[in-house]
Amino acid sequence: MSDLSARFSPSRREVLRGIGLVAGGAAMYRAMTALGVTRGSKYTGPVDLSGAPRGASVLVLGAGLAGMTAAYELRNAGYRVQVLEYNARPGGRNWTLRGGDTYTELGGERQHCEFDKGLYLNPGPWRIPYHHENLLHYCRELGVALEPFVQVNYNAYLHSPAAFGGKPQRYRSYKADYQGMVAEQLAKVVGQGALDKEFDKQDREMLLESLREWGYLDGQLRYTRNDGTSDTRGYDKDPGGGLSGKPVWSQPLSAKDVLNSQLWHALPIGDVYEFQTTLFQPVGGMGRIGEAFGRELGDLIRYNAKVTRIVQDEHGVSAHYEDAAHPGVTRQVRADWCLCTIPLSILGQIPMNVGSAMADAISAVSYAASVKIGLQFKRRFWEEDERIYGGITYTDLPIFTIGYPSTDFFSRGKGVLLGAYTWGASAFQFTAMSPAERVREAVRQGSQIHPQYANEFENGIAVAWHRVPFAMGCFGEWSDELRAKHYDNLCQIDGRIALAGEHASYLPAWQEGAITSALDAIGRLHQRAVAGAKS
């Protein structure tokens, strides 16, 4: 819907495409301005920004997805836009660590990513639900190639050191056994007349019929070892052809073991709206989205600019900033309006003259702990030995998660696993370790699930979000009560300043939340700017 090319006459479009191909988006934009295409042409982006006052300017703080979405749309609508960004790169939490990258966390520990070419870790976002339409819209518009992200893998594991002697269980088998157990027990009580009041005879027959199908029950409504259950939970020997092809059925787990193992906690994860098939990931790493936005915005973004103070008066907003690499000298920029997307974890420490309602809202939210660790192995043993192609193993070890790459299946070379993805008390404790200790610990724990770790591990990199210099936390931790008290005050425009970002959304810790909050905020800023220009 906001495909720029639809708005030009063919000849000009051709000229511009040529410029865009050769010189990239920023040059193309300058050319567009020169050709008179942007100013005055009808803006057709995802929010109504038509009729931007001539010469009106907006200062955007932060070049994460919220800030860059805002800058992109405001620029396209004809505003003069400047972006200040602390990092030397665009994207913020949208970020990929690849072989050759270095990363210095708070406290000064520097890690060199030693992954092979093409291998990467997404330390932050890694998956995109199919219904995150605004994010997917920008991927299409900016030419970011997407591929499927495997969330549920029936052949990955559920694991607890306290269950089944620590032996990981295939999701497929455990899920079938759990359903079989529930179906068999429910069928039993229906047979005993326990639901005679709720359901008439026909209803009960229907229920039993559905339980037979859902729980893979036999003719006597029992969940037993047979071809039907093996064709769900898996065989001891898969069916094949010829004389050697006779399958060997597998033995279901006992109902009591299924229950008491508590692995059922992890069964519904893939049923959650955000985790339902199909999910996507950018080819080459999530950071491709931020990189594409950065290319598009070009020198509208000033990098290494650490904002230290934000001052508004009745005519505009000034931001004071210093060179992040060489602090000391303070500079200022000024615009009519300001959209600030700096995470609250940091914004709470930056002096800014807003009213107490917004200031209290900023102070009310602390940030969750989370740690991700990428581990490179000499070979893709999870595929070669265990037939696990993408997806996630869940464990109640402190690493919580082992994520298998959703790309490059069957490739012969090395591979990188997400060796830990953890929260809460476990994440606080991983954060308190040195990066080398975190990696060591992830390898030690993970080898309880994949003994191949011992021989195949090569190197790793660990990102603890409270130690990330530009974020100081994973995401804004709202409760219903905090939201009721502060959320509207956080999002309300204060004078000439509006806030946006993941923290200003009902989608915490999703990129879609950051993007939709930016679109919402610039729509409201635009209305003020238009109203102000008319008065």
Added chain:
Amino acid sequence: MKRTARCGIIAAMLLAASAHAQSPAADEAVLPPAVLAHASGEQIFQHICQGCHMPDARGATGAGTYPALAKDANLESAAFAAATVLSGRRDMPAFGPRTDLQGFEAMLHVDLDDAQIAAVVNYIRSHFGNHYADTLSAADVAALHPPTPHKP
């Protein structure tokens, strides 16, 4: 399990919140909940606080700052330090009870009891170049609880 789904990083907590508690072995690098619940002031500092305030409590600065707790004049007031740990302030999480949190959010929260908060405050006030002689008790911390037991 309210709204566990709303969050980009949900998931294994459904599993981990409960089951890790029953893991048999006390894990050295990551204290299991049952061990963390009885951790000393020094252990709490090393396993939790130093994640942000750094191992030698010198703090750190990037786009924002974690204040140093080493040679920290603000620690003169034990009550100020304890209230900060109990109720949090801005990006400093509350470690006291948070009854407003449910499901996933509750699992993200680390709950220290009054005796532990006293112990960790006593620890930082007597280490890292701080030499405050007075100490706090659990009862002193109990008296600091806000009327509503979580952040405003």
